[in-house]
Amino acid sequence: xxxxxxxxxxxxxxxxxxxxxxxxxxxxxxxxxxxxxxxxxxxxxxxxxxxxxxxxxxxxxxxxxxxxxxxxxxxxxxxxxxxxxxxxxxxxxxxxxxxxxxxxxxxxxxxxxxxxxxxxxxxxxxxxxxxxxxxxxxxxxxxxxxxxxxxxxxxxxxxxxxxxxxxxxxxxxxxxxxxxxxxxxxxxxxxxxxxxxxxxxxxxxxxxxxxxxxxxxxxxxxxxxxxxxxxxxxxxxxxxxxxxxxxxxxxxxxxxxxxxxxxxxxxxxxxxxxxxxxxxxxxxxxxxxxxxxxxxxxxxxxxxxxxxxxxxxxxxxxxxxxxxxxxx
Amino acid sequence: xxxxxxxxxxxxxxxxxxxxxxxxxxxxxxxxxxxxxxxxxxxxxxxxxxxxxxxxxxxxxxxxxxxxxxxxxxxxxxxxxxxxxxxxxxxxxxxxxxxxxxxxxxxxxxxxxxxxxxxxxxxxxxxxxxxxxxxxxxxxxxxxxxxxxxxxxxxxxxxxxxxxxxxxxxxxxxxxxxxxxxxxxxxxxxxxxxxxxxxxxxxxxxxxxxxxxxxxxxxxxxxxxxxxxxxxxxxxxxxxxxxxxxxxxxxxxxxxxxxxxxxxxxxxxxxxxxxxxxxxxxxxxxxxxxxxxx
Numbered sequence: 001x002x003x004x005x006x007x008x009x010x011x012x013x014x015x016x017x018x019x020x021x022x023x024x025x026x027x028x029x030x031x032x033x034x035x036x037x038x039x040x041x042x043x044x045x046x047x048x049x050x051x052x053x054x055x056x057x058x059x060x061x062x063x064x065x066x067x068x069x070x071x072x073x074x075x076x077x078x079x080x081x082x083x084x085x086x087x088x089x090x091x092x093x094x095x096x097x098x099x100x101x102x103x104x105x106x107x108x109x110x111x112x113x114x115x116x117x118x119x120x121x122x123x124x125x126x127x128x129x130x131x132x133x134x135x136x137x138x139x140x141x142x143x144x145x146x147x148x149x150x151x152x153x154x155x156x157x158x159x160x161x162x163x164x165x166x167x168x169x170x171x172x173x174x175x176x177x178x179x180x181x182x183x184x185x186x187x188x189x190x191x192x193x194x195x196x197x198x199x200x201x202x203x204x205x206x207x208x209x210x211x212x213x214x215x216x217x218x219x220x221x222x223x224x225x226x227x228x229x230x231x232x233x234x235x236x237x238x239x240x241x242x243x244x245x246x247x248x249x250x251x252x253x254x255x256x257x258x259x260x261x262x263x264x265x266x267x268x269x270x271x272x273x274x275x276x277x278x279x280x281x282x283x284x285x286x287x288x289x290x291x292x293x294x295x296x297x298x299x300x301x302x303x304x305x306x307x308x309x310x311x312x313x314x315x316x317x318x319x320x321x322x323x324x325x326x327x328x
Numbered sequence: 329x330x331x332x333x334x335x336x337x338x339x340x341x342x343x344x345x346x347x348x349x350x351x352x353x354x355x356x357x358x359x360x361x362x363x364x365x366x367x368x369x370x371x372x373x374x375x376x377x378x379x380x381x382x383x384x385x386x387x388x389x390x391x392x393x394x395x396x397x398x399x400x401x402x403x404x405x406x407x408x409x410x411x412x413x414x415x416x417x418x419x420x421x422x423x424x425x426x427x428x429x430x431x432x433x434x435x436x437x438x439x440x441x442x443x444x445x446x447x448x449x450x451x452x453x454x455x456x457x458x459x460x461x462x463x464x465x466x467x468x469x470x471x472x473x474x475x476x477x478x479x480x481x482x483x484x485x486x487x488x489x490x491x492x493x494x495x496x497x498x499x500x501x502x503x504x505x506x507x508x509x510x511x512x513x514x515x516x517x518x519x520x521x522x523x524x525x526x527x528x529x530x531x532x533x534x535x536x537x538x539x540x541x542x543x544x545x546x547x548x549x550x551x552x553x554x555x556x557x558x559x560x561x562x563x564x565x566x567x568x569x570x571x572x573x574x575x576x577x578x579x580x581x582x583x584x585x586x587x588x589x590x591x592x593x594x595x596x597x598x599x600x601x602x603x604x605x606x607x608x609x610x611x612x613x614x615x616x617x618x619x620x621x622x
Contacts, residue, residue, distance in 0.1 A: 034436065038435065039510075040511060041429050041434075041435050044425045044426075044428070045429055045441065047422070048429070048445070048480070049444075049445075051422065055458070055476075055480075056445075056452065056453070057448075058453075058461045059457035059460070059461050060451070060457070061453075062453055062456070062457025062460050063453055063454070076460070121351070124344050124347060127340075127341070127344060128344070137351065137352055139608065140355050141351055141355050142604065142611075144355050146601065147359070147600070148561075148596075148597075148600075149541070150539075150541055150561045151593050151596065151597055153565075153566075154561070154565035154566070154589070155359075155593070157565065157566070158590075159361075163376070163377055165361065165378050168377045168378045169378070178377070198354065202351075202355065206611065207615050210615075230337060263541065263542050266545075267566060284454070284456070285455065288455055288459070289455075289459070289546060294460075297456045298457060301455055301456060301457075304454070305454055312450060
């Protein structure tokens with residue numbers, strides 16, 4: 001038995017008493033002894049498992065609501081089973097097109113712009129040799145990250161409303177009257193991406209800067225001897241050195257493409273911009289907690305979760321194959 | 329090392345300096361603008377176009393005075409602090425316990441159980457099913473809904489476990505011979521050696537709770553009096569002009585609405601901005617460890 005061999009290898013602090021190669025009976029005996037000796041460990045395990053079962057696994061059971069016409073009066077077990085009807089309603093509803101487009105476009109653009117941006121920022125900042133300057137730029141650029149989503153969105157609103165600084169600049173460039181840019185549905189994606197950039201650029205670079213600082217300086221000296229210029233050094237030493245980190249971060253980000261966070265969009269969007277701003281997560285929120293259509297909301301959420309999981313697993317697989325770096 | 333300074337390099341460095349300074353300015357200017365507007369004359373604020381780099385008109389602190397009367401904001405401050413403290417307590421205890429058991433080599437099923445809980449990183453029940461469970465537990469509209477769900481997560485457990493695995497077994501064995509039980513070993517011997525990781529987890533938790541408004545939006549549908557700071561801010565910042573001034577002070581006219589919004593932003597951001605330069609180094613270690621080890 002596999003478990004037995006593990007037991008044999010494990011070093012116990014307090015004596016023997018374990019039976020070896022005695023089948024089920026011996027296994028049970030060993031298990032009892034193990035529990036007795038590690039009472040508190042098992043007690044803590046119960047607490048931790050209980051937490052995960054209640055707050056993580058029970059909700060997964062609640063996913064059956066996706067297949068029901070859920071009514072609060074009847075509960076999960078009493079509600080009418082409708083099979084795939086909720087999914088059917090979503091996939092044939094009039095919002096499916098715009099929801100998927102907005103989710104992919106906002107998530108995708110965010111990845112395309114705000115994934116490389118901190119890397120480029122870190123690479124440029126790394127070229128500076130003055131420590132104080134570096135530290136100063138770093139510290140200041142982290143600041144927006146510590147501003148909460150509500151305030152960041154509040155700032156966006158006040159900057160792009162008619163008469164706000166950004167709205168005024170745009171009006172001057174386009175020679176039009178200043179307008180509230182948040183009401184302009186086409187501008188929503190850009191506003192959202194730029195806000196994320198403002199908040200995440202410095203913070204996102206932390207990890208790359210620390211990876212950059214651990215690169216062996218002798219490599220650069222050797223490259224200098226061989227006559228490699230700064231650009232070549234960056235291409236052949238710096239970037240390959242931080243590549244595992246980049247891939248790791250990419251995997252993490254890829255999994256999140258489909259789960260464009262509802263929080264900031266909820267604050268920034270309005271019914272007049274739903275066409276370009278409504279994403280799957282905000283739709284789940286509105287259907288579930290505003291319209292109280294739990295069945296549909298759960299179905300859409302389940303669809304989103306499944307896509308997210310597939311994305312994460314796939315990227316991980318691809319990364320493993322291509323570069324040998326993977327998360328699990 | 330000798331550098332031959334070449335023209336492209338000089339151009340690059342000039343470009344780089346300008347870019348870095350631009351990033352620095354852009355990071356700071358929105359808040360500066362808001363600070364200046366909050367201190368400016370309200371009529372000058374409403375007619376202002378573009379960035380305010382200095383105080384417009386005469387110095388006017390009335391917005392801050394009115395904000396003092398806006399009880400919801402201060403109650404929100406109090407609740408946010410309460411939620412942060414409680415969340416840190418729950419997260420701290422639970423994460424240390426989980427990290428401890430999953431780092432013990434004598435715990436035979438640690439890998440299987442670790443897999444079981446890691447699965448929750450990949451897949452979850454989603455908003456409504458989670459809401460239903462919390463409702464069934466009777467936590468909706470209580471402070472517990474703001475604190476307990478999400479207080480234990482796999483990422484933190486992995487951080488804690490990795491850090492605890494690095495501690496030599498000899499210490500534990502020695503304590504065990506002296507008659508220490510698991511709790512004593514965990515809290516008195518292992519945890520003090522993982523202080524840095526522990527601090528990082530507390531910090532992540534605190535910042536997360538400080539920012540969190542979705543929990544309140546979902547789990548506190550009726551008890552708006554339990555709203556944290558961010559929800560109070562949301563009400564101030566994302567409401568029409570008329571509502572705010574009536575909410576803040578019934579006698580004031582709506583002229584100050586914009587100033588009140590700006591003052592609210594400043595009042596709720598300054599504490600964090602005073603703290604973050606001192607804690608940022610923990611974030612650096614936390615993120616690095618997290619990325620390397622997960």
